[in-house]
Every structure is written in structure tokens, then in C-alpha cells.
Amino acid sequence: MDLAVLWLLITAALVLFMTPGLAFFYGGLVKAKSVISMMMLSFGSMGLVGVLWMLYGFNQAFVDGTSETDWIPEILGNPFSDFGLQDVATAAFANEPGSGAVMAGAVFGCTFAIITVALISGSIADRARFWPWMLFAGLFATLVYFPVASWVFAFVVDADGVATFTGWVGQLGTHLGYDTSTIDFAGGTAVHINAGAAALALALVLGKRKVGFSKEEAQPHNVPLVLIGAAILWCGWFGFNGGAATTDGGVGLIFVNTLVCPAAALVGWIVVEHFKEGKATAVGAASGIVAGLVAITPACANLTPIWAIVLGLLAGAVCAYAIELKYKIGVDDTLDVVGIHLVAGFIGTLYLGFFAIDTGLFTGGNFEQLVVQAIPAFVIAAYSFVMAFAIGTAIEKTIGFRAKEEDEIAGIDVALHGEGYAIV
Secondary structure, three states: OOHHHHHHHHHHHHHHHHHHHHHHHHHHHOOHHHHHHHHHHHHHHHHHHHHHHHHHHHHHHOOOOOOOOEEEOOOEEOOOOOHHHHHHHHHHHOOOOOHHHHHHHHHHHHHHHHHHHHHHHHHHOOOEOHHHHHHHHHHHHHHHHHHHHHHHHOEEEOOOOOEEEOOHHHHHHHHOOOOOOOOOOOOHHHHHHHHHHHHHHHHHHHOOOOOOOOOOOOOOOOHHHHHHHHHHHHHHHHHHHHOOOOOHHHHHHHHHHHHHHHHHHHHHHHHHHHHHHOOOOHHHHHHHHHHHHHHHOOOOOOOOHHHHHHHHHHHHHHHHHHOOHHHHHOOOOOOOHHHHHHHHHHHHHHHHHHHOOOOOOOOOOOOHHHHHHHHHHHHHHHHHHHHHHHHHHHHHHHOOOEOOHHHHHHOHHHHHOOOOOOOO
16 A cells, blocks of 8 residues: 555544544533534534535545636636546546545545534534534535635646645745745645634624623533543644645654644643633633644644744734633634634734745745735635625525524523433
8 A cells, every 4th residue: 555645544534533522622612501512513514524525525626727627727626527536436446546545635635624614613602503504514615615725725746746736825926926835734724714714704693692601601511521622633633734744854843843833832821821810721721722733734844843832832822812802892702713713823824924944034035925825814714704604694594593592591402402411
């Protein structure tokens, strides 16, 4: 077996396990009477988005910009070019060269699609109905994530094994006449900024919770579950960041940065928490880890460890303050998807403009790296927000997205799925 294919499959399994980890993380943060509802939003995403990706999402996302099946080069592939991966599966069965790598790439890409959609659900915890969420998940994946993935991740490999990114984000530097290209190794824009902007849109569409929208009431029901979820996410993130690495040195650097940046973010968060609240909390430590993981996602292969530590401290400290803004502006982002994923996603993406190895403004480059980092970050955030707001509003106005008021107050687990903790 090709070792590169094996590596991709192993890391894909790690990334898939991150979504149950996210379910644990989110589930522990909500009230006991809505824990199953919260976790089901993640597991529902695994089922639906996994199927849609294999039917047409992979074809839609991995456009090479030159194929006759591309609909609009650099923007969108034809979702029906190999519907259900029939052709590549036949080739894989016949053991044709390269087919195994394509199938492994389909699996790896699928896990990214799943967790991106699942991340959004944290902003509407305690008040979203399950089947409207599933409708949103399918539409968002089709209309937002799959196209955005083609902008950021689509590439072709030449005869010498050199990969060229073919989406408009990958080609941005060339189009601007720059010597540098956008850096987003593992999805700071496509995953975290994308999910964070959509989370903000849905929080606005569904509005505030009837009960629980205050700092005093926002108490997690199961802190150990939160810590278990954070631990699974951190472990799986080595696959998330390292799966696409092609050299021993690249994998080593990515693993070091994926360890040290969230470690520093944990420290940054709890230091801020200590001075703000007088104590460092376990939930704060777990949230700091996630903030650091988000920030290092786009930058994992392009920072020295020193600058990764600085990034972690910055992301942890800034996000510890950012999550408080929802109370000041009145936007009920229940589990801080905006304050962590959107904010840290922007921090990690723009940070490369200053400190990327050889090309950052302060590390041997010039302003060009910052320009090609900023444009995709803001464009993707705007596209995701507008589309998610439109999809969410359409669902709310037609079949209703939000749970009934009495179910929300009593706890939506019993009404939608059954009790999470039955004492018999």
C-alpha cells in the first residue's frame, strides 16, 4: 500500500473522531435538559453531510480549473461529473494507479465538511429543532461549504508531483501579480471563518434564548464532558493539520505547532480569566485549547515554533475577551462559536501576513502576504454570513427553525429526542 494513501486514511479517521469530540465539548457546555439535542446536531451532520459529500460534494469541491466538467473555473466544479464516485470506485476496484489516492482524498475531505457544518450548531444550542437543522446543514453544505472548499483546497498535481492550487484563493497571488500565494494549510478560512460567520448569522435569525442568556445562567452542566471533548479535539487536530503534509519535515513542524500553539493559548486564556474573574476555570482552559487549535489551523506549516507560541498566547487572550461581547451586543451565540472560531480564525489567517516563514512582513517578506491573507478571509466571511442568514431565515419563515417556547423552557431533549440522564 502507498504510504501517502495510508497516512491520509489514518488522519481522516482522526478528523472524523473530532466530530464526536465536538459533540462531547458542546454537550457538556449546555444544560442537562438539552444535552442530547445538542449532541444530535453534530451526529446528524455526520450522517447527512457525509452522504452528500460522497454523492456530489467531492466533485463540486475539487475542481481543477481546466477540466471539461468544471462549471466555472476557479469557482465551482460540476457536482454531477462523477455522481456517487462511480467512476473512481470502479478504477479503485481495478487497482488503477492513482485511484486509491483519490478515494483517500474523498474520505479526508469529507471529514472536513462534516465538522465545519457541525461547528455552526453551537451558536443555536438550547433552542433549535432537529429536522430544520438537518435541512440547514444540507443546504449550507451544498451552497456554501462545498464551493468554498473548491476556492481554498482544490489543486492539481503535475508529473513532477508539484501541487498547484486551482481555486480563486489559490490563484489570488498570481492574479494580483504577487510572488506569494494565500496560505491556508488546513482551513482557517474554509472551516473556521466559514463556520463562525454562519454561526453569527444563525444566532441572529433564531434570536435569544427564553432562559439562560446571561453570564450568571450560562453554566455548563458537565465540565468533565467538556474536558473529554477538548482532549479528543486536540488529539484529532494532529490529523486535521497533518493529513495533507507530504514531507517528513513538514509533518514534524506541523505536529510541533499543533502542540505548542494551543498549549500557549490555554495559558493566555486562563491568565486573562484569572485577572478578570479571580480564578482560572477548567472550561476556560478547554476553550483556550480550542482557540489555539483554530488559530494554528491555517498557519501550522508556515510558522516557526516561537511565532506559533506567540500566536497561541494572542489567540487565547483575545478570545477570552471576545466571548464577552455577545452580552454587550445582545447576540446569543450560545457556545461562543463566533468568539472562538470566527475570531481565532481571523487571527490565525491574518497573522501569517506578518510572521509566515520567509514571506511575512516581519520575517523577510513584504505587505503582499498580508493582502492575499486578508482578501479571502473577509470574502469568505461575508459569503458565509449572507448565505447562512438567507437559508436560516427561509427555514424559520416556512417550517420554523426554533423550538416551541414551552419545550425550550422545559428542555428540548424530552420533546425532540428523549432524556439524556434517566434515573431508574
